[in-house]
Amino acid sequence: MMRRSNPFEEIERMFERMSRQFDDMGRQWEGGVMQTGGVNVDVADHDDEIVVTADLPGFEKEDIDVSLSERTLTIRADHEMEDESETGEFIRRERRSASASRTIRLPEDVDEDGASATYKNGVLTVALPKLHADEGETSHRIDVD
Numbered sequence: 001m002m003r004r005s006n007p008f009e010e011i012e013r014m015f016e017r018m019s020r021q022f023d024d025m026g027r028q029w030e031g032g033v034m035q036t037g038g039v040n041v042d043v044a045d046h047d048d049e050i051v052v053t054a055d056l057p058g059f060e061k062e063d064i065d066v067s068l069s070e071r072t073l074t075i076r077a078d079h080e081m082e083d084e085s086e087t088g089e090f091i092r093r094e095r096r097s098a099s100a101s102r103t104i105r106l107p108e109d110v111d112e113d114g115a116s117a118t119y120k121n122g123v124l125t126v127a128l129p130k131l132h133a134d135e136g137e138t139s140h141r142i143d144v145d
Contacts (some may be wrong), residue, residue, distance in 0.1 A: 036061045039075055039102035050106060050128045057122035058098060066117050066126060066142040071109060073126065076101045 037105060042053045052073060059077045067074045080097045109131035117126045126142065 039074075039077070039100045041102055041104060043104060043106075045107060048130055050108075050110060050125075050127040050130065052104060052128070054102065054126070055122065056100065056119070056124050059100075059122070061119045061144050064119060064124060064142060064144050066116060067125070068110070068112050068128070068142060070145040071106045073104045073106060073128070074101070075104075075124065075126075112142075115142045117142045119144050 022027075034056045040055045044053070052075075054075055056075075056077050059079050063079045065074075065075050065076045077100045078097075079099070106128065110128035112129045114128065114129040117124060121124075124144065
């Protein structure tokens with residue numbers, strides 16, 4: 001007599017394999033391994049300025065470095081968590097450090113001295129006034145407010 005297979009057995013086996021793979025990936029990140037990633041950005045070209053909006057959730061204003069040189073905007077964010085002595089033992093600890101960076105080539109020259117940046121609720125906004133033809137280029141650091 002032919003045994004009829006349970007169609008859900010294969011699905012259960014697939015979920016078990018996926019669970020093991022996720023556990024293995026989680027173990028790879030344990031022990032304070034630094035997570036590095038990119039920064040999602042929007043670049044808007046307005047009449048008199050270029051506005052770059054970047055998502056940097058989980059960072060503080062002090063963690064962010066924004067620089068501008070030769071039509072290239074660089075955004076870097078680094079966060080290190082301090083080791084705090086707590087009672088108990090961690091089952092999983094993934095929040096040790098994080099790093100993100102992005103370099104954006106701007107479509108035209110901008111006034112580096114007039115550039116400004118603000119950071120609120122995990123979103124960095126960099127306003128870059130367009131450069132008039134008679135002004136030159138130099139490297140410039142942008143303070144984040």
